[in-house]
Each structure stands twice: as structure tokens, then as C-alpha cells.
Amino acid sequence: MQSILRAVIEEYVTTATPVGSQALVERYGLGVSSATVRSILAELEANGLLTHPHTSAGRIPTDAGYRFYVESITEAIPLPAVEQLMIRHQFGQVEFASEHWFRLAATTLASVTRAAGLATPAKPRDAHIRRNDRVAINERMASLILVLREGAIKQALVTLDADEPIDQPSLNAVAAILNERLAGMTASRAQTRLASLRDDDRVEQLARRVGERVVKVVREYDAAAIEEVFSDGLLNVMEAPEFAQSDKLRRVFSALENRAYLGQLIGSVAGAGQIQVFIGHENQPFDMRDVSLVLAPYGRPGHAIGVVGVLGPTRMSYSQAIGTVRFVSGLMNELVEHLYA
């Protein structure tokens, strides 16, 4: 019974056409006749795991069927050793900098699974300020460059609307104050340490103003749901026969372009801490009901967390996808670990 469901799904995943009872007994050594299979298929359909496009067609899995199947995969197919080596090799070739990794992860996932690869950079929960520098552009404005301990770099312009231009020595003094007070702080701790600056001293006052700007930038960074979702291999998804009618395709793309839902999903994956599968119309709010996602977090829990995964048609090879995503997220874990070591 479960093995029949499994057979139906695996057959449908490869052929993309409704699968009949005969095809099953022929291609999978089930040891029973097609009539028996038919009665089991009818039962599976009654349980809501399979459907009928029409009376005289074979069965196709429902989203619930896929869900059942995915839950039953206790050990996902691990990625073949050859491919593991290849991927490691590729990661070895890019520069050792976290900003390159997540893109490569998406590209790799896309090419291995033949679906679309998704990845976000590792984003800290509460970023720590490592250091900040300012470069005066002119007397009225300063360009702030903020380095976060988690590796991100932020830039902001601050207008110094003082009555008279500020000279470079004063700016240096401001910078010194800020570095002394803000280094290593999170946004909220930085805020409290700025409070004690005096209002009657011109330099301290300026430092406070600039410092508040710094805090604001860091807060915004903390609050941003996802910095960026990088995707590669969307073409693979477009090529699937179920997207031959372009309206389905459109739905998926509009959901991708409006990244709100993706962000929410990714947030929940990052929170859950393990690989997760979202199938078809389980993706409720937006128009993603024609696709499934396999997502896994990577990074350091409590520090920086990103997400990698694949997006494919509901009819995708979940076991392969899970195996591949698991490997890539593991690899990313290693890399991030190295960075912090």
C-alpha cells in the first residue's frame, strides 16, 4: 500500500504523465496483478492521497500524497560522493568570503537538482558593530561606513547640518568617541552608551547625532527580514511540462518577485533550525501553489543564519532534493564555522 503510493509518485515524478495500474506492475516488481493494484489505487484515492484527472486516466499524487511520501522518507538519498567532491572543489575555487558562498550555493543546487536554487546570505540576529569609519565628502555631509562583526558592511550618508563647517580634526575626534563607545555593541546596547554623551560639548553632541544614525542603520539591518534572496536556475522550473501554460508560470514568478512570502518562509525555516519541505498549496497566502520548496538553514544558531534550498514543481524528486539541500547546507555550516574559528 505505501509501496504502491511510493511507486506512483516515483513514476509520476519521472514521466510527468498520469500513471496507470499496468505501468506500475510492469515497471516495478510488485508481484501482484494490475487488478489488485487498481483496488489499492482506489483506496489511496479515497484517502485523498491520489487523484484522477478524468475517469479513464491514470492516477497522480495530490499534495497530501506528496506530503505523506516526504514524511516517509526517513533517510534521504545522500548526494553521490562524486558530486560531493565536485561541489567541494567549486567552493574551494571561489574566494574565501561569505558573500560569494550563498550565490554559489544557489547555483550548485540549481544544477544538481535541475530545479531553481535559492539562497540568502547569512544574516545575524542581532548584529554587532565592529568598527565604523567616516569619510567626509564635503563640509556638510559625511559618508559613514559601518562594519558589522558578522561580516556585513553598511553605508550611509549623514548630513552634518551644523552652522559652520566641521574640520577634519573634529571629525577624527568624533570617530574616536564612536569607536570607543560602539565597538562590539548591538544596536540596543549602543543606544544606551550614547545616552551619556554631553549636549554642551560640540564634538560629543555631534558624536551623538552620528551615533544615533549608526544605531538606526544597525536596527534597520536587524529588522530587515531578508537582505536578499539570490536565485539561480529558474529556467529549470520553466522547462517543466506543467508550466507549459504560461499562466501558472506567471503565478510563480509574481510570488517570487514579491518577496514577502518567501521572506516569511525563510524566516520560519531559520527559526525551525532544520530542513523543511513546503508542498504545493501548503504555500497558502500567495500564488505558489504550483511549486514546492525544500529549504534548510545554515550558519551558527544564535549568530548568523541564512537559508539555502530549492524551488521546483510539486512533481519534483523530493528525496534527491532533500539529500542535496542537506549536503549543501552542511557544507555551508562548515564554511561559516571556519570563518568564526
Add this chain to the structure above:
Amino acid sequence: MQSILRAVIEEYVTTATPVGSQALVERYGLGVSSATVRSILAELEANGLLTHPHTSAGRIPTDAGYRFYVESITEAIPLPAVEQLMIRHQFGQVEFASEHWFRLAATTLASVTRAAGLATPAKPRDAHIRRNDRVAINERMASLILVLREGAIKQALVTLDADEPIDQPSLNAVAAILNERLAGMTASRAQTRLASLRDDDRVEQLARRVGERVVKVVREYDAAAIEEVFSDGLLNVMEAPEFAQSDKLRRVFSALENRAYLGQLIGSVAGAGQIQVFIGHENQPFDMRDVSLVLAPYGRPGHAIGVVGVLGPTRMSYSQAIGTVRFVSGLMNELVEHLYA
């Protein structure tokens, strides 16, 4: 004759169906009968400006027809004042930092022209080093942060494979040397200024090694064809009826994903210095023959140059697209100018 061509194109642009002689006389006050129009249409077809999908269908413009039409647009329709104001307002709302502008430009172009908006950040021809800082991550590695005068920020890790760990004072000394020698330099000038560093002094030797890394990063930045092409509103293009068959769509997307051709185009536009239109199969090498591009450079000639524009079906409103792209690129010019002022 030219007015008939113009009428055919404008009608086809709005209806997306082949246009016949009767429809033309009805909807455009041409003052002649359909038979006359037919003979003119036949002539235009002989000149290669129009085609026939089949015998009993109306005419549709060829790429050459569009080209002729575009050349004849001496004064593009300027963007309505209301929309100009709206756009200015939107640009006023984002932070005053060049990295936000090009994304907004793409988004704006997409929503106004109902096609896809494209934009690249302004990229300098020969970047100048403004300043660089290093933050030691541990004793064996330093994280380089490189600020270019043109506003870009680059990051790189350098492994300091010295025999013994390097202490912070030495690192500071290295940084001081580098800032003194490299500030304001282009990559090639920086290279020559590094040559005079002595090999027998440990700090100078280290400075040379790190400095060479800096030069390499800047060179890579100079050499990179395009940093990034940001696109928005690809959905608009997907919705055009000519992309109902998804294979055409696929061609366009594969051309976009493989950004080589786009980069080449953008390079040529940046070089040409004015708005350019690429129609259908004029986009020779790659599979972009189903779409047209209207691209314009922005920035400061000789300093930083970026490109903004739209990508739409060949059947797009060129006059509106040209007007809009012209306005947006002009606006970007103003903004960049402000930044340098």
C-alpha cells in the same frame, strides 16, 4: 506612406493582432479608401517594413519596420508632468546613497512603461582608492575593506602567512603605509607606488603583500564588465500575449540569466553616451530576438557610468519608452552630479 506605417505600428502596439486595411481607415482618419491603403501596405511589405503572418491576415511590422519608426521619432513623447513629479518624489524618499538609486530606477521604469526595467549601478572606469582599512579576524588572516572614491566598497580576505602572528601595532603601521601610498590612486598608479617598498623590513614587506592584494581587487573591479544588472517587472513582459507560448519566454529568460550579452550591450551603451534602441533580432548573438531594449547611460562621463533602460516585447511603445528612459536617465544624472558637487 510613412503615416500609414506609423498607423500600422501604433495600432499593432495596442491591439497585438495583425492589422488590416479596413481597421486602419476606420480608426485613423486617413481620408482614403481601404483599397488605397492596401496598395500602400503592399509597397511597405515589398520594402521589408511589414509582413504577413499568412495570406488572409493583416500586416504586422518587421523589426526593420520598427527600426524605421524609431528613427523617425525625432521628439519622443516626454513623460507627463504628473508622473515626473511622482518619480521625483519617490527618489526623494529613498536614502541619499547611490546604491539605492539604480534599483529604484528599474522599479520606476517597470511600472511606468509596463515593461521590464533594467539598471546597473554607476561604475567608474578607473576606480580611485579612497582609503582602506583592515580588521584582523585572527592572527593569520586580515579582512580588507576598501573604499573607492566612486562610492563602491569592496571586501577581501588576506591570509598573512607569516611565520609568527602579527600584532595589532604592526597591522596599524601597515595600514598607515598603505593609506599614505595608495589614497587617491588608481590601480596602476598604486602599483608603481608599491614598488619602492623595501623587502628587508618586515612591516614594509607585509604592506607590499597586502597592497598588491588591494591593487588586484581594484583591477578586478575595473575589469568587471558589469557589477550587477538589477531588473524589475519581468512579469510585465511575461504577460504580453506574444509570450503565451512559453518557449519564447524561455529564450528571453535564458538570455537574461546568462548575462553576457546584456553586459556587452550595456557596455556599448555606456560607451555611446546616448539613448539607444535595440530591436528584436538586431540582438544577434543570443536568444533575445523576441524582445527590444531601450537603454540610456547615466552618470559622469569619464568618472562613473551606469545604464538604465527597459526591456519589452518588440511590439512595445517605443515613443513612450524612449521618453521615460530619457527622463529617468536625466534624473539619475542630476543625482550623481549632486553626489560629486
Add this chain to the structure above:
DNA sequence: CGTTAGCACTCTCCACCATCGAGTGCTAAC
């Protein structure tokens, strides 16, 4: 009672065909 062979039934797919109509090209007259 589970399994199986047999069989009628259902429904899609495809090829074929006739019809319709938009739009053309041509010709002859103005």
C-alpha cells in the same frame, strides 16, 4: 478473504472535414 481474469464503459486525443470570415490581390472603371 485477498487476488485475479474478463469485460463493458468512459473519456481524452487525434485526425478529418466542412464552414466561416477576415483580409488580400487583382482588375477595371473613375
Add this chain to the structure above:
DNA sequence: GTTAGCACTCGATGGTGGAGAGTGCTAACG
């Protein structure tokens, strides 16, 4: 040069009729 008239072409539409795949049901079997 322009126009009316007309035959012609060819895609689009819709209906028909097998062919084939696959089902569900029933009755028989171990």
C-alpha cells in the same frame, strides 16, 4: 492616383468518429 468589386486564400472554429488507455465491477479461484 484612387476606388469599387470580386474571386481567392487560409487560419480559426466546431462537429464527428474511431482508437486507445485505463478504470470499475463482477465472478471465479486458491
